[in-house]
Amino acid sequence: MKSHTESKTTSYPDIPITKPVFDQAEVDAIQEVLRSGWVVQGPQVARFEQMMAEFTGSRFAVATTSGTTALQLALCAAGIGSGDEVLLPSFTFIATANAVEYTGARPVFVDIDLDTFTMDPSLLEQALARRRSTRCVVPVSLFGLCADMNAINTMAGKHNLTVIEDAACGLSAFRDGHHAGTEALAGCFSFHPRKAVTTGEGGMVITDNAQLADKIRKMRNHGASQIDLERHLNEGGSLLPNYDMLGYNYRMTDIQGALGVVQMGKVRTVLDQRREAAVRYNQLLKDASFLRLPNTPEGMIRAYQSYVCLFGADQFDFGTTEPPDWELIARLNRDRNRMMARLEAEGIAVRQGTHAVHTLGYYRNKYGIAPHDYPNSYIAGRLSITLPLYAGMSEQTQKRVVDALQRLHK
Numbered sequence: 382m383k384s385h386t387e388s389k390t391t392s393y394p395d396i397p398i399t400k401p402v403f404d405q406a407e408v409d410a411i412q413e414v415l416r417s418g419w420v421v422q423g424p425q426v427a428r429f430e431q432m433m434a435e436f437t438g439s440r441f442a443v444a445t446t447s448g449t450t451a452l453q454l455a456l457c458a459a460g461i462g463s464g465d466e467v468l469l470p471s472f473t474f475i476a477t478a479n480a481v482e483y484t485g486a487r488p489v490f491v492d493i494d495l496d497t498f499t500m501d502p503s504l505l506e507q508a509l510a511r512r513r514s515t516r517c518v519v520p521v522s523l524f525g526l527c528a529d530m531n532a533i534n535t536m537a538g539k540h541n542l543t544v545i546e547d548a549a550c551g552l553s554a555f556r557d558g559h560h561a562g563t564e565a566l567a568g569c570f571s572f573h574p575r576k577a578v579t580t581g582e583g584g585m586v587i588t589d590n591a592q593l594a595d596k597i598r599k600m601r602n603h604g605a606s607q608i609d610l611e612r613h614l615n616e617g618g619s620l621l622p623n624y625d626m627l628g629y630n631y632r633m634t635d636i637q638g639a640l641g642v643v644q645m646g647k648v649r650t651v652l653d654q655r656r657e658a659a660v661r662y663n664q665l666l667k668d669a670s671f672l673r674l675p676n677t678p679e680g681m682i683r684a685y686q687s688y689v690c691l692f693g694a695d696q697f698d699f700g701t702t703e704p705p706d707w708e709l710i711a712r713l714n715r716d717r718n719r720m721m722a723r724l725e726a727e728g729i730a731v732r733q734g735t736h737a738v739h740t741l742g743y744y745r746n747k748y749g750i751a752p753h754d755y756p757n758s759y760i761a762g763r764l765s766i767t768l769p770l771y772a773g774m775s776e777q778t779q780k781r782v783v784d785a786l787q788r789l790h791k
């Protein structure tokens with residue numbers, strides 16, 4: 382193992398936040414694509430889509446360049462645009478809100494439940510009671526835990542809302558037997574390297590709606606009525622297809638598709654190993670009262686895309702309904718940040734969970750939102766901490782993380 386002094390001179394920590402699982406199979410698959418000479422969207426992307434559809438139990442899967450573009454296309458294809466309001470959680474990766482902005486619709490935030498880090502359905506109900514132009518809700522299945530889709534769908538049904546799920550972190554997360562992304566009109570996945578299956582960059586929309594899938598397929602390809610491969614294989618390939626709608630170039634390459642196919646081949650092993658490591662953290666950290674560990678509500682199966690805790694659980698009651706003591710939160714935030722810096726200095730990569738999006742400059746300034754308008758998201762942004770987690774992480778490495786946490790938290 383590298384010494385701590387050594388780790389300071391390299392750009393990579395000894396213990397990274399996560400690690401993709403690549404071996405010779407990925408190298409061979411990429412070489413095969415290069416040898417074939419067909420590197421843009423083609424047979425490998427089609428295979429990857431088929432594997433995702435089968436894995437999630439959805440009828441259609443359409444690959445895109447990223448989770449962000451998957452969301453943008455799903456929203457556009459569902460007819461969301463200028464003049465519409467879209468409800469989404471205030472604690473999520475900024476891309477969820479950005480995708481709404483790209484459509485011209487207005488993102489409206491709803492606070493989260495600190496037990497799950499996902500949208501609080503009771504606050505969604507309150508938001509819907511106040512708003513008239515809401516067309517859509519984008520629940521986020523965050524860190525590998527499904528949003529409360531049952532409650533959200535019930536309210537969406539009452540208010541005639543379209544539901545597009547941000548399942549970027551949801552691969553292999555289940556709610557009452559339903560895979561993340563399947564309880565909405567469309568579910569959108571990311572294959573960024575922080576995810577269990579990665580294609581470098583990449584995304585996918587899953588849906589049971591044939592029309593929506595067809596529209597997204599066209600929109601990702603400049604709005605073309607026919608894909609390039611079909612055109613090349615068919616007679617009349619010299620003629621360009623028709624373009625009846627405004628589209629984008631959001632096509633996944635076959636190099637990425639081939640990566641995705643190999644990654645999907647080992648997805649169950651990778652996910653099992655991540656779950657085993659997460660269960661081991663639960664055990665190793667059970668007496669660490671300063672951390673609130675990830676909670677898995679009844680009926681949910683967690684995928685552990687990230688292992689995210691709340692810092693300061695021995696001093697702050699995260700379950701309280703009282704107005705938060707903001708001074709205490711500020712002090713705990715400083716303590717968390719100091720601990721995270723010390724962990725980084727020891728070669729252990731940790732991260733804040735994700736963004737309290739309403740506090741980020743663009744959204745704060747454009748919509749005039751105050752930090753405490755969404756108190757739980759603010760608290761989650763200030764006090765969450767993601768621990769390193771990857772397939773094949775050894776017990777010894779996890780013990781090193783836990784020992785360092787115990788030593789450095791004060």
Ligand SMILES: Cc1ncc(COP(=O)(O)O)c(C=O)c1O
Pocket residue numbers: 447448449450473474476477521523547549550570571572573575582583584
């Ligand atoms: C919740 C959430 N939504 C959307 C995205 C965007 O995905 P991508 O980075 O593939 O564009 C991410 C990526 O990390 C995410 O975590």
